[in-house]
Amino acid sequence: MKQTKKEKKLLLPQETHSHLKEKVRKQTDELKIKNAQLQKGVDREKLADDQIHILTKAVESVLDGVFVVDAKTPDFPIIYANSSFYSLTGYTKKEILGKNYFLLCGFDVNERVSEEIKQILFQGKPYHGEIANLKKNGEKFSSLLRMAPIRDIQGEITHYVGIKTDITLMKEKDLEIENQREEILHVTRVGKLAEFVSSLAHEISQPLTSILSYAQAAQRIFAGREPQLQEILQYIVNDDHRAVEVIRRLRTLLKKSKPTFEPLDINTLITDTANLMMAHITARNKIIKLKLDDPLPMIQGDRIQLQQVILNLISNSLEAMEASRESRELMVETSLQGAGMILVEVKDSGCGIPLENMNKLFTHFFTSKPDGLGMGLSISRSIVEAHGGCLEAKNNPDGGATFYFTLPVNMKQDL
Amino acid sequence: MLLQHKNIYIVDDDESVCCSLKILLSTFDFDVKTFNSAQSFFNAVPNHEPGCLVLDIHMPGLDGWETQKRILASGSKRSIIFISAEKHENAAQQAVKVGAVGFLQKPFEGQELVDLINGALDKTNEQL
Ligand SMILES: Nc1ncnc2c1ncn2[C@@H]1O[C@H](COP(=O)(O)OP(=O)(O)OP(=O)(O)O)[C@@H](O)[C@H]1O
Numbered sequence: 001m002k003q004t005k006k007e008k009k010l011l012l013p014q015e016t017h018s019h020l021k022e023k024v025r026k027q028t029d030e031l032k033i034k035n036a037q038l039q040k041g042v043d044r045e046k047l048a049d050d051q052i053h054i055l056t057k058a059v060e061s062v063l064d065g066v067f068v069v070d071a072k073t074p075d076f077p078i079i080y081a082n083s084s085f086y087s088l089t090g091y092t093k094k095e096i097l098g099k100n101y102f103l104l105c106g107f108d109v110n111e112r113v114s115e116e117i118k119q120i121l122f123q124g125k126p127y128h129g130e131i132a133n134l135k136k137n138g139e140k141f142s143s144l145l146r147m148a149p150i151r152d153i154q155g156e157i158t159h160y161v162g163i164k165t166d167i168t169l170m171k172e173k174d175l176e177i178e179n180q181r182e183e184i185l186h187v188t189r190v191g192k193l194a195e196f197v198s199s200l201a202h203e204i205s206q207p208l209t210s211i212l213s214y215a216q217a218a219q220r221i222f223a224g225r226e227p228q229l230q231e232i233l234q235y236i237v238n239d240d241h242r243a244v245e246v247i248r249r250l251r252t253l254l255k256k257s258k259p260t261f262e263p264l265d266i267n268t269l270i271t272d273t274a275n276l277m278m279a280h281i282t283a284r285n286k287i288i289k290l291k292l293d294d295p296l297p298m299i300q301g302d303r304i305q306l307q308q309v310i311l312n313l314i315s316n317s318l319e320a321m322e323a324s325r326e327s328r329e330l331m332v333e334t335s336l337q338g339a340g341m342i343l344v345e346v347k348d349s350g351c352g353i354p355l356e357n358m359n360k361l362f363t364h365f366f367t368s369k370p371d372g373l374g375m376g377l378s379i380s381r382s383i384v385e386a387h388g389g390c391l392e393a394k395n396n397p398d399g400g401a402t403f404y405f406t407l408p409v410n411m412k413q414d415l
Numbered sequence: 416m417l418l419q420h421k422n423i424y425i426v427d428d429d430e431s432v433c434c435s436l437k438i439l440l441s442t443f444d445f446d447v448k449t450f451n452s453a454q455s456f457f458n459a460v461p462n463h464e465p466g467c468l469v470l471d472i473h474m475p476g477l478d479g480w481e482t483q484k485r486i487l488a489s490g491s492k493r494s495i496i497f498i499s500a501e502k503h504e505n506a507a508q509q510a511v512k513v514g515a516v517g518f519l520q521k522p523f524e525g526q527e528l529v530d531l532i533n534g535a536l537d538k539t540n541e542q543l
């Protein structure tokens with residue numbers, strides 16, 4: 001034992017030394033790891049800090065109103081809003097924080113909408129929609145609102161984040177374009193109706209003429225005889241007069257408005273009309289290209305009537321391209337012809353015109369469309385002719401049709 | 416008013432207008448011939464043949480105005496009365512301007528037409 005003890009003792013220093021060394025080394029390593037871990041943590045924290053900083057800055061710089069609502073309290077208090085939100089609503093930070101989002105933005109005016117949004121959010125779904133809101137000063141504005149739930153690790157909804165975009169200007173512009181388009185469509189419709197009535201009046205006047213003449217001939221043949229027949233003939237004559245009067249009134253009611261001529265730039269007119277129809281064209285997944293010879297001399301014409309012609313031709317081309325996905329392109333081209341004429345061409349890649357229809361295109365009531373009136377082209381031609389030009393049609397060698405018309409250059413401007 | 420030729424030519428593309436006017440004018444003792452186009456009238460009636468022409472304006476092919484121009488160009492003095500179912504703002508003035516007897520908007524009273532025709536026939540008689 002002693003020996004072992006001694007041996008142990010003898011061994012001890014050596015053993016202790018290496019043991020100690022080992023221990024120190026181990027501890028140092030551990031320390032190093034811990035240190036590294038610590039450093040990593042610090043780095044990560046710093047990274048996270050940087051990220052939060054950037055994120056906050058980004059959200060603050062966004063031009064849309066961004067806000068966060070506490071989802072745990074029932075009255076939707078706003079706990080954060082970026083500066084765009086303040087300028088959008090006209091409120092200050094103090095006035096906004098803690099306030100019910102829906103009350104703040106004038107949703108109380110339309111409770112149904114806010115209830116609908118809440119229902120969607122409660123289901124954990126995002127909301128997306130256009131709504132009318134009120135600013136602090138009571139001014140109305142249209143906004144595009146998107147709201148989405150934010151969840152914690154357990155998946156529970158803690159907040160809602162919202163983005164609010166002011167679309168008032170956009171809507172106003174849309175509305176303006178829509179109104180202009182409506183106006184032209186209205187004029188076009190009234191024009192078509194007037195044309196319709198005048199051709200109807202013509203068609204009906206013919207048999208009324210012969211009925212009246214037959215009856216008056218019979219009155220003369222049986223003059224002084226057959227009082228019963230005379231009476232009947234007089235009824236026929238009277239009713240014929242009545243029908244004529246109805247037509248006369250219809251004609252005055254829908255009298256084609258007299259054109260008002262003014263100097264016009266045809267390129268501007270085409271660009272304006274194309275813009276009016278842009279929404280209509282893109283909705284049909286078609287493209288319109290303008291190839292306008294610029295500058296062109298002015299023409300003398302009626303703005304609305306000429307717009308009507310361009311509108312009719314573009315509508316027809318769109319309808320001709322409707323059936324096919326591949327035919328998408330529509331081109332309006334202007335150029336100066338010799339002899340003081342401007343040429344306007346509307347070229348499409350649609351179904352083209354069957355040869356047997358070529359001669360009928362411009363006659364009243366000719367249509368190949370189930371809901372067509374067959375008035376568009378006949379009206380357009382009479383308008384162009386009233387302007388001293390011609391409207392014609394041809395098929396393109398590479399498919400589709402081209403409708404083209406000429407307009408004389410306004411000579412007055414040279415004087 | 417002796418020996419007057421009461422010849423009336425009616426040119427209208429509407430069959431029943433032609434037919435009814437023919438019957439009506441016959442009751443006024445006119446001699447009436449009808450044609451459905453200006454061309455068929457030219458083919459059948461020589462320019463020197465006397466008689467008044469009742470001429471529809473709106474017709475396929477040669478229209479009323481064109482037809483009148485041709486007659487004038489041939490040197491014929493034929494009296495012409497324009498008729499039309501279409502509403503023409505200044506047709507009456509236009510008709511007189513180009514040398515026609517007058518214009519009647521369809522439908523018209525038989526008597527109106529007869530008065531115009533008689534006026535025209537009187538005039539040609541004076542000239543004779
Ligand atoms: N770009 C085109 N390509 C092929 N066919 C055309 C084109 N434009 C017109 N057509 C043919 O000419 C017909 C008459 O056109 P028009 O514009 O007069 O009347 P619509 O378009 O049928 O009816 P609406 O009176 O409503 O315009 C059309 O039904 C169509 O068959």
Ligand SMILES: [Mg+2]
Binds near residue numbers: 312315316376377
């Ligand atoms: Mg059309």
